[in-house]
Amino acid sequence: MSQNKTCVVIGASHGGVNFAFALRKEGWKGAIVLIDKDQTTPYHRPPLSKKYLELEDSIQNNLLKPLESYEKDNITLSLGKEVAKIDKENKTISLSDGTSQKYDVLVLATGARAFVPPISGINKAKNVFTLRNAKDVEGIRTAFHNSKQKNIVVIGGGYIGLETAASLKKLGANVTVLEREERILARVTTPYLSEFFANLHKANGVHIDVDKSVTEIQSDGNKNTVVCADGTTYPSDLVVVGVGIRVNQELASDIGLEINNGIVVNTATQTSEKDIYAIGDCTFHYNKIYDVHVRLESVQNAVDQAKVAAANICGKATVYDALPWFWSDQYDVKLQIVGLSQNFDSYVVRNEGAMKFSIWYFKNDRLLAVDAINNAKSYVMGTKFIKTEAKIDKEKLADAAVNIKDVLIN
Numbered sequence: 001m002s003q004n005k006t007c008v009v010i011g012a013s014h015g016g017v018n019f020a021f022a023l024r025k026e027g028w029k030g031a032i033v034l035i036d037k038d039q040t041t042p043y044h045r046p047p048l049s050k051k052y053l054e055l056e057d058s059i060q061n062n063l064l065k066p067l068e069s070y071e072k073d074n075i076t077l078s079l080g081k082e083v084a085k086i087d088k089e090n091k092t093i094s095l096s097d098g099t100s101q102k103y104d105v106l107v108l109a110t111g112a113r114a115f116v117p118p119i120s121g122i123n124k125a126k127n128v129f130t131l132r133n134a135k136d137v138e139g140i141r142t143a144f145h146n147s148k149q150k151n152i153v154v155i156g157g158g159y160i161g162l163e164t165a166a167s168l169k170k171l172g173a174n175v176t177v178l179e180r181e182e183r184i185l186a187r188v189t190t191p192y193l194s195e196f197f198a199n200l201h202k203a204n205g206v207h208i209d210v211d212k213s214v215t216e217i218q219s220d221g222n223k224n225t226v227v228c229a230d231g232t233t234y235p236s237d238l239v240v241v242g243v244g245i246r247v248n249q250e251l252a253s254d255i256g257l258e259i260n261n262g263i264v265v266n267t268a269t270q271t272s273e274k275d276i277y278a279i280g281d282c283t284f285h286y287n288k289i290y291d292v293h294v295r296l297e298s299v300q301n302a303v304d305q306a307k308v309a310a311a312n313i314c315g316k317a318t319v320y321d322a323l324p325w326f327w328s329d330q331y332d333v334k335l336q337i338v339g340l341s342q343n344f345d346s347y348v349v350r351n352e353g354a355m356k357f358s359i360w361y362f363k364n365d366r367l368l369a370v371d372a373i374n375n376a377k378s379y380v381m382g383t384k385f386i387k388t389e390a391k392i393d394k395e396k397l398a399d400a401a402v403n404i405k406d407v408l409i410n
């Protein structure tokens with residue numbers, strides 16, 4: 001059936017690449033064309049702020065798939081090409097180099113880009129970087145090595161900002177993190193975990209200042225001064241901006257696809273247009289476990305949706321019903337998160353040591369999510385308990401002397 005058809009994928013990152021290979025595996029016999037404006041062979045994004053930055057690793061060690069795999073699976077990888085427009089009536093996409101490409105099925109895996117906040121002078125100043133792709137890391141590395149004092153200001157105390165701070169600290173930089181809210185990670189976690197990470201960074205010599213709204217970056221040659229609303233100033237050789245993302249949804253919105261905090265897809269990852277699917281960071285989708293619509297920024301979500309899209313396109317009706325998970329590495333600390341903690345009404349901390357604990361989030365006594373610090377067992381058991389909707393005795397849970405397997409209410 002798919003013999004003479006073409007499936008075009010826009011975006012060759014975690015979503016697009018996994019989709020292309022999954023589509024072949026599902027039995028698609030036609031052409032698969034995978035397009036990305038990035039020139040680099042598709043690579044893993046999470047290490048960019050972690051090992052890749054810290055160990056000054058080569059991108060060749062971080063590829064999603066070896067280059068030969070694309071040829072082997074007859075996937076046309078078209079890099080350094082930006083898709084400018086979709087013509088859904090004629091099922092054609094136009095590229096910014098003036099060429100076009102027909103499709104029978106189109107998959108949007110366009111992800112997101114780093115948000116550049118409207119800070120005065122930010123576009124003029126030298127050595128100011130966001131961190132979304134390999135080229136950003138190359139820029140950071142070069143500026144870092146060229147700087148004498150190695151004073152680095154990271155704007156934004158979210159996961160990417162903090163991971164970047166930890167990696168640059170390990171490389172020997174003097175790092176200050178400026179966070180606009182009253183605590184780091186305020187948007188994504190509890191004060192308990194925020195405090196843990198704040199202390200962790202302090203112990204490792206990273207300076208964190210909260211309630212700091214950056215208003216201006218003044219530049220003098222290669223040197224910058226970061227200015228905050230309260231008048232404080234921070235000299236810096238290098239500024240890394242990690243204040244969130246913007247979804248790459250314009251191609252979809254231009255052709256009238258439904259948009260709501262991302263490209264809206266159904267549980268089969270299909271957009272409001274029958275032959276156009278969307279996967280990964282760019283999608284706003286239904287999560288059955290939590291009965292909410294969400295947009296997730298995680299590798300797991302991109303990979304799961306890729307598999308669901310591939311199966312559905314090949315005629316195997318499949319529903320996306322994954323339990324979200326995520327991780328972050330900072331210094332020697334591994335945080336693993338399972339579930340969505342939004343709207344929790346209580347939480348329990350299970351302390352198994354200063355650097356080993358877990359936070360369990362509940363709503364009406366139903367376990368929603370677990371944040372596990374250096375604690376794979378709690379992460380694994382938490383996953384199981386959420387999936388089985390297990391009833392948990394919170395007092396026992398809080399007592400680390402009680403085996404995690406014995407915290408259930410029968």
Ligand SMILES: Cc1cc2nc3c(=O)[nH]c(=O)nc-3n(C[C@H](O)[C@H](O)[C@H](O)COP(=O)(O)OP(=O)(O)OC[C@H]3O[C@@H](n4cnc5c(N)ncnc54)[C@H](O)[C@@H]3O)c2cc1C
Nearest residue numbers: 011013014015037045046083110111112280281297298299
């Ligand atoms: C520094 C960093 C650290 C992270 N750490 C973690 C982590 O620890 N754990 C985790 O789960 N997730 C992490 N993430 C998030 C994770 O990388 C994303 O969730 C994942 O990359 C999403 O994949 P995606 O394919 O949906 O989108 P993206 O990775 O954003 O890829 C989209 C691709 O589409 C291309 N594109 C967009 N528009 C066009 C166009 N018009 N024409 C051609 N190409 C286009 C882009 O160039 C890009 O390559 C991290 C992200 C970053 C940046």
